[in-house]
Amino acid sequence: MTATTDRPAAAPAPVSGKIGVGQTVHDSLVIAKRNLLRMKRIPEVVIFGLIQPVMFVVLFSYVFGGSINIPGAGLDPNAYREFLMGGIFAQTVTFAVAGPSIGIAEDMSKGIVDRFRSLPVARGAVLTGRTLADLVQTALILLVLAIVAFLVGWRIHEGPLKALAAFGVLLLLGYAFTWIGALIGQSVRSPEAAGSAGLIWLFPLTFISVAFVPSENMPGWLQPVAEYNPFSAVVMAVRDLFGNLPPGYEAPDAWPLQHPVLASVIYSVLIIAVFRTLAVRKYKSNAG
Numbered sequence: 001m002t003a004t005t006d007r008p009a010a011a012p013a014p015v016s017g018k019i020g021v022g023q024t025v026h027d028s029l030v031i032a033k034r035n036l037l038r039m040k041r042i043p044e045v046v047i048f049g050l051i052q053p054v055m056f057v058v059l060f061s062y063v064f065g066g067s068i069n070i071p072g073a074g075l076d077p078n079a080y081r082e083f084l085m086g087g088i089f090a091q092t093v094t095f096a097v098a099g100p101s102i103g104i105a106e107d108m109s110k111g112i113v114d115r116f117r118s119l120p121v122a123r124g125a126v127l128t129g130r131t132l133a134d135l136v137q138t139a140l141i142l143l144v145l146a147i148v149a150f151l152v153g154w155r156i157h158e159g160p161l162k163a164l165a166a167f168g169v170l171l172l173l174g175y176a177f178t179w180i181g182a183l184i185g186q187s188v189r190s191p192e193a194a195g196s197a198g199l200i201w202l203f204p205l206t207f208i209s210v211a212f213v214p215s216e217n218m219p220g221w222l223q224p225v226a227e228y229n230p231f232s233a234v235v236m237a238v239r240d241l242f243g244n245l246p247p248g249y250e251a252p253d254a255w256p257l258q259h260p261v262l263a264s265v266i267y268s269v270l271i272i273a274v275f276r277t278l279a280v281r282k283y284k285s286n287a288g
Helices: 021-041 044-063 077-109 112-117 123-151 160-187 191-199 202-207 223-227 230-242 260-287
Strands: none
Touching: 021 123, 044 077, 044 123, 077 112, 077 123, 077 160, 077 191, 077 202, 077 230, 123 160, 123 260, 160 191, 160 230, 160 260, 191 202, 230 260
16 A cells, blocks of 8 residues: 555745835835826826816916915016916825825725735835826826916026926925825725815815915914915925016015925925825735
């Protein structure tokens, strides 16, 4: 009689809980590529993302351009168009929060996120890849918006290096807000709820700021709220770097508006640190 050689099948090796930085970067880029290819196949996502900021540029430029008083420039519509564009640029990148919010909620509802969790993929890579893809989409929207703004009279007055710095500040803010979207997308039950939860709070954030009107034109009790709003710091930083402030304009006496570039970077880095931590923690807890 021959000895039996049947043995229980070996269990698959457990995925190591420790994944190196190089593997995390690789996984993040692979997932970012997956999301970019998805956007390429559905170009209307980018097209519809452009409609709202373009409408804001045209409506605010020609409807409100001659009726809003800008300190140092009065009711000059051309001065208002340049003053306005910093606010439109900043508002556009903050609306990037909707991309990961809806996208992650949709992937969760279809079970795609659960499939990623079953693979030897770094925990934070799924979210990082998604936010990087949305950053690329935001950059494309900014480029098209800048062209439209140029057509309605907006100009850059401080040279290419400061202009690049301004776009860098905008993209940093946009990237920070994608992490807020990543957390929202994991915290709701449907893509429809993610769309509402991802955008409804942005309207008071962007309008109670110096984006569309100077804080001097607001009631006294509302001025400090607008001046210490992180969104206001980014708007002022962009106006300063593009050279879009009227010659006689003096910034309000609030630290974020007196040092807008530094304040913008600090605000954006803090948002990334806080919401990336919360989003990755949420992802891990859902996996458990």
